[in-house]
Amino acid sequence: MELWNKKYPDFIGYNCRITAFDLMKDKISVKADAKVNASNLFMDQDALKHAPAKKVTRKQKHAFETLYSTLNTAYTTDVDTHIKKQKKAWKQNEVKISGTKASLITVVFHSSFGENENELFIGHAGVLVPTKDKKLLFVEKLSFSLPYQVLKFDNRKQLKNYLMGMYDTSWGQEEAKPFIMENTKTAL
Structure with missing residues (x-):
């Protein structure tokens, strides 16, 4: 990290959302005047702004912010309510x-600050690639400062168990469990 910070003092690196979008950006389209709430993407925006090489065009940045847009949602722990909200917004x-056999995998989180302040946001993203031997490769970046990794799974159930083991960590709180989307459909 010291060497990184010395060479790139204003660039924090790439995270999971940027990495997944970069791998899939030519396969993602959104409405030109899509409604966007990029309030939870401030670190992503800063990373893209200070990256040593330009990662996205203006149109792609709009697609990035639309895809990962924060949504207002209901004050409930009912996951189905939140899934419907995410699908409707998309x-x-x-x-x-x-146009690809690869899939964008997103883990959507519910954040509750009381009855009147509830949001859905994509807290993790990766790309799922099928192999010739009918296995699945999951490409992800866990954080700005951690390396890229590729994990191999036999099936989507194993992927779900991995992701929920990593991100279903709000036991006993007022938030709904996270849910997983594959492209724009509910996954697993």
Whole structure:
């Protein structure tokens, strides 16, 4: 980290959302005037702004912010309510992922600050790639300062168990469990 900070004092690196989007950006389209709430993407925006090489065009940045947009949601721990909200927002914003065998995997979190302040946000993202031997490779970046990694799974159930083991950590709180999307559909 010391060497990194010395060479790139204003660049914190890439995270999971940037990495997954970069791998899939040519396969993602959104409505040109899509409604965006990028309030939870301030670190991502800073990383893209200070990156040593330009990662995204203006149009791609809009797609990035639309895809990962924070959504207002209901004050409930009912996961199905939140899944419907996420799907509806992506449908309204015409979020589409097509033309590839790879899939964008997102882990969506519910954040509750009381009855009147509830949000959904994508807290983790990766790319799922099928192999010729019918296995699945999951490409992810765990954080700005951690390395990229590729994990191999036999099936989507193993991927779900891995992701929920990593991110279903709000026991006993007022938030709903996280849920996983594959492209724009509920996964696993």
